[in-house]
Amino acid sequence: MIQLNNIEKYYANKGIKNYVLRLVTTTIKQGEFVSIMGPSGAGKSTLLNIIGMLEEPTYGSYEFLGEDVTSLNERKRIELYRNHIGFVFQAYHLIDEMTVYENIEAPLLYKKVGSSERASRIADLLDRFNIVAKKDLFPNQLSGGQQQLVGIARALAAQPSIILADEPTGNLQSAQAEEIMTLFKKLNQEDGITIIQVTHSEKNAQYGNRILHIADGVVKEDVAILS
């Protein structure tokens, strides 16, 4: 599903190239649950952003679903966002002006899903995440954990084939974090959704089936977890 070849990324500062990623080559197959780990500043978020096509690598090639991403036009990329990729952010990033319901509905509107289908899918998600009672509240009326649940519900609404999550539990206490990790594991196993997450927590990484260790922009270790 994802094929990275010799990805490099650097920022030029006063003529000096500061490498963030060096010769990253890896393949992520459909249905994998990958955790990216490493010290602060290692380049984890940058790698995830490149996978999510939010940033462009300075060098190297990247294929998503067999298509070369570097030559992808904006139209095609937006189509991928609408149909294949769901993002979950550490800071939730819900839209403050929209209610819980509307936040979850937004990607469906962009995907032009019919209204009855929309209603049933949202009802389903609200139910699944146990936030039916909160559907008319605005994000600032929710706790951090609840906001993150809405964020995940939003990512799932469009039924993506892959979820990209950058420290999804970074702002949460461990009980809530556990809940979300269990949910990810379930989505991965039952619905076959590919998940790539960045995490600092060894414990959270154990929910997946593969860990990429990164340090100074280089993939140091690539371990499979056998459950």
Place this chain on the structure above:
Amino acid sequence: MFKLNLKIALRSLFKNKVYAAINIGGLAIGLTAFVLMLLYINHEESYDTWSPDLKNVYQVREKHSFFSPDNEDHWQEVNDSRMANLVRENIPQALAVTRVTADWGFSSGYSVKIAHANPIMVTGMKDADSSFFQVFPYEFLQGDSESALNAPKSVVLKESLARKLFGTEKVLGKTLKVLMWRNDPGTDLTITGVVADPETPQSVSFNALMRTGEEDKVPESASNFHYCQIYARLNPVADTVSVNQSLLKVYTDHQKKSLIKRKLEYNEIYKNGKIPGLKVIPLQDVHLNPPFKLSWIEKLRPVMGISIFLLVISIINFVNLATAQSVQRAKEVGVKKVLGVYKRELIAQFLLESALQSIISLFLCVVLIEVVLPSFKHHFNVQLSFWLNPQLKMMLTQLFGLFSLVTLLAGFYPSWVLSNYNPVAVLKGSYESGLKGVLLRNALVVFQFVISITFIIAIGIMHKQSQFISNKDLGFERGELVNIKTNYDESFAEKLRRIPGVQYVATTTQVMGNAFNVPEEIMYKGKSINMNTVTVSMDALPSLGVKVLQGRLFAKTYKQDTINTVILNEAAANLIDEKPVGKSYNIKDGNKSLVFQIVGVIKNYHNEGFDKAVLPTIYKVTHLGGMSSTNNLLLRLNTSNTGEIMRKVQLEWKQAYPDYPMEYKTMDDIFADLLTENKRFLNMIILFSILSVSLSLLGLFALSTFVAKRRTKEVAVRKVLGASNLQIINLLNRSFLVLVLIANLISWPIAYILVKKWLDGFAYRIDMPVYPFLMATIVSVVISALTVSIQARKAANGNPVHALKYE
């Protein structure tokens, strides 16, 4: 999607109530000023558009050949009545030609008597020949256009006048007795038609159109003239260029023949590049091109400029606040982008938001217009209405155009900035990804303040100038001086003199409010000089209370005063001699040469607006006690009880002229009238400046709110590090004050140039003062510092813990 975006737009409006109110309210004010201007312009442009047939109607204009104060050629609409026949006989394209009395503007109307009712003054009574309705396509409600004016002594009324006089428009066959001056025995006119009032204004306007027969005659002697306006209806396919070519040829021939008959030399009159001229201009151009004075568009130009500026200021507020606020929306944009939204969809969303705000402003503006229209109408003395406007459809189209323009202007840049937000930047938490936006915002703030400061400077200087004018020595005593609108009659004057409190009764051709300039060429020591001549009665100069500089005024004791002595004003004396008293000059009268002796010099006195310099003038007395048709009867009272004395004068009038109402004005009122136009202009500038300054300040206020909010964290950190409140206020103020100071530097030369131009329009003016410039700088700096400080203080006083905890 649309519904959700609309909901979001409304929510974000409510969330930022103050900001939204400033934005929308400011825009509504800017729009109102602009729409009022549109209304006025539409009104002026609608002149003579009430019938499609008016396209074929033309006005005849003759180039004048006399000396004018500004020494320029003017095409005048008052022509020699012979021109009507000239056009009729020589221009085959002219289907109909009509003569209409000129608007002299002296008399405000005629006295009309119906049966035995009291006489009333009716304005807009015009005299014409029988072809009037063949040229002007009025719609007849009673009678018909073909035959209405067939017989002399007939009159056609407008429906509105018919209703006013009789209460109905069924008035055919009734008679009106019309008196054109106070001892006119009167003419009985039969009503032969009633026409509908056109929907739009007319440059040839009338309430009643008479055919007294005066406009049918042509003076027999070539040296006698009757002046009138001439209109022609041309064949729709006629080419005006070729019509004008043949007119010029015919006219030149006519002038040559006429001058020979009058024993004058063609080459004497048309020398130094002067050439004769006669042409037709489309009726629809008449209102825009009045001869001898500024057209409405020239008068309106400064106001148009100002209202456009006001609109621009409010749009700038809109743009500035929207871009400043966009920081708050950055997250939404970033998230939407990773959910898969096209850039154009985002632009559409934000345009929708600005459209929403401008449509609310538009509604507010329509309400505001309803509120201010009455005083606007009063101020500009025009009949305007919004909803009942015959051009409502056009107005609405213009409003829609304006709405789209404002939405695009105000919304496009912010939407573009917003839609360009890079989602990664947002995800990384840095929303400050637009130094470009800040630069533009600062430039716009400077621009706004340049406009406002220019206004403040202008008010200061204009105020000084108008004070200067109102306190200026007029050269005559305007208190306790009354001008009755009538000619001098010795026996009536004698009766008035007997009323206690009346000191002088006199007449003159030149007095403030009604000055008639007669040019004359005099020969002094072999030099020919152009002068203005004024005819007065013996008592006129004392009753005006003019100041004698040399020699004496006219007096009965000098027999020759009614024959050949003259008095000069200072301006005339300056052209002649330092000590002119006792000297004499000649004037040519045909082959004879007349000699006049100068007996006195008086101080210049004003009789026209302060934009015009007092003309060099010669005063003469006639043995008749004044020219018969001055239309001025001056009463100098020696008591301040004007009302009481005028009641007695009124009684004498009623006895002498029972069929003609008396009209008079005090010189104080006439002087006030003279100043109104400038007062109006000044008031309007003041109003607009207050609006523009407050809009700019509101914008600054809102902008500083956002800046303070955005820098909350920085302020909190600085406080924790030990900065004092004052230091923090200074920190926030500094960036804005620099902008205001830059704006001041830019405004100074602009204001100087603009106000200089305005001042140059006055023949009597103050020197450019310095203090309005300094005042504007101090005012703008102090007020904006206060405005920003309100916000800065809030930020400085806040508890830093809050800001640091929730970022």
